Amino acid sequence: MDHPADAAAAPAATDFIREIIAEDLRTGKHGGRVHTRFPPEPNGYLHIGHAKSICLNFGVAAEFGGLCNLRYDDTNPTKEDVEYVESIEEDVRWLGFDWGDRKFYASDYFEQLYQYAEQLVRDGKAYVDSLTADEIRAHRGTLTEPGRNSPYRNRPGEDNLDLFRRMRAGEFPDGTHVLRAKIDMTSPNINMRDPTLYRIRHATHHRTGDAWCIYPTYDYAHPISDAVEGITHSLCTLEFEDHRPLYDWVIEHTRPPYRPQQIEFARLNLNYTVMSKRKLLQLVEQRLVGGWDDPRMPTLAGIRRRGFTPEAIRDFCARIGMAKKENVVDVALLEHTVREDLNRRTRRALAVLRPLKVVIENYPEGRDEHVGAINNPEDAAAGTRQLPFSRELFIERDDFMEQPPKKFFRLAPGAEVRLRYAYIIRCERVVKDAFGAVTELRCTYDPESLSGATADRRVKGTIHWVSAPHARDAEVRLYDRLFQSPDPGEGGRDPVTDLNPRSLERLTGCKIEPGLAEAAAGARFQFERLGYFCVDPDSRPGARVFNRTVTLKDTWARIASKQVQT
Ligand code: ATP
Ligand code: MG
Secondary structure: OOOOOHHHOOOOOOHHHHHHHHHHHHHHHOOOOOEEEEEEOOOOOOOOOOOHHHHHHHHHHHHHHOOOEEEOOOOOOOOHHHHHHHHHHHHHHHHHHOOOOEEEEEEHHHHEEEEEHHHHHHOOEEEEEOOOOOHHHHHHOOOOOOOOOOOOOOOOOOHHHHHHHHHHHHHOOOOOOEEEOOOOOOOOOOOHOEEEEEOOOOOOEOOEEOOOOOOEEHHHHHHHHHOOOOOOEEEEHHHHHHHHHHHHHHHHHOOOOOOOEEEEEEOOEEEEOOOOOOHHHHHOOOOOOOOOOOOOOOOOHHHHHHHHHOHHHHHHHHHHOOOOOOOOEEEEHHHHHHHHHHHHHHHOOEEOOEEEEEOOOOOOOOEEEEEEEEEEOOOOHHHHEEEEEEOEEEEEHHOOOOOOOOOOOOOOOOOOOEEEOOOOOEEEEEEOOOOOOEEEEEEEEEOOOOOOHHHOOOOOOOOOOOEOOOOEEEEEEEOOOOOOOOOHHHHOOOOHHHHHOEEEEEEEEEEEEEHHHOOOOOEEEEEEOEEEEOOOOOEEEEEEEEEEEOOOOOHHHHHHHOOOOO
């Protein structure tokens, strides 16, 4: 299943990027080639926003018969780590994409980048500035005021080259010099006011070790990395729109063998969700979540553990489309997409999260029978299974009320319900402990109501159950949104203050049908009436742990009819 060809088979929504590419192919702009790249910085785990970029870059390449590279944008040695590199590869593969033998690192190009920088210096297009970081900031000007030239801007070319080489040789401490492009300090675009190309940073890089003590900036390294790889369409998010003139400037003045083209699209924003790696790292480091793969996290590792499928994520990315303007997508749409996918594929099962014992007084003691249950009503090939039934059962505590309101169609003293796939029972008596808490229900059953004379008899409610002597214990983890505010961290406050204190509820002593006792980690089920669940890797033999992926209540289906998507 997880193969790029399948990924490409997702609904091929056409959008402005695909239109540009189709047009470029028609006019032969890039020699009839399409070559994209996905360029993560290995400073955190990938999140659902990255999935949009992955589906776009790999998807476009597959659709147009092109190629997509995986390239680590690893130009910042202090924040990057091999742990992240490994997680990124696992996540991209899991999503169903394959970079073949085209895995690259911006750090592979450090020497080339350096040589191009020397060329800029020789051409009088770059200079070494010796102002402090604060002074550089002060000279930069503002949106309304032009910047001022640095006193070092007109250093003789020879001195620049000498200083730049000595920067590389490690003669200067951090922060003493930078290499800057010589563009225009009065440009209305602040990115063009002599941007920094290289910084001194005496730090060990996760791949190049201590070979370098100067590191290129993103704005300088990215266009050249694209050019070196022969990227035709460099797709990035909107915040880089104002950097495009600089991207083009770098390409124009370094004159690499290839001229890629940058195109921007709107990043994915989801309400109730934080998507910046920096903020996600904060949650991990402050132990506010269990780790990068906590099932409440919007990381691909987290949602995989939660039970989302790669097909659902790809479908979601196709549905949200490509906008040119910032927007916020309702997280309910993501949940809806996941539900639709799981509805088609998951086996149904019976499980009781908060058990209440039921004894059927007129059911023969010691009798053991099986009732037939449908595995998946959406998939006839999934077949049926046999569920053990006996005199003692567990039902859900909240399927019983001693003093039910009107329209409570579940169990109450004197009331009848049907047990899913089995008999109709009536509650005769309530057993309580010394504190008045209900500990057990004494019921009777209608022996003809399964396949006998009253099999078609209708009662208002149907509830789920498991046979007490056959049931197995499990732990179930119920999740709610990690943040309780639609826009966590709105107005600059710490998003931590918006965390939902009830985002995780752990239930132990849950009862599951015996067939689930050995379900493998990652296996997914619909627990009837309760939602979709996935076996967590924390499971131990005989002690399964289930994560609730989503409930069955589809809020999107309700609001979708009222809301026009942009
Ligand atoms: P973050 O702000 O979450 O830390 P980033 O942009 O710094 O993300 P990168 O590793 O640089 O993270 O991103 C790799 C690629 O994924 C980039 O091309 C980036 O534009 C894209 N990307 C990141 N976040 C999103 C998003 N929310 N929606 C779409 N694309 C995204
Ligand atoms: Mg980035």
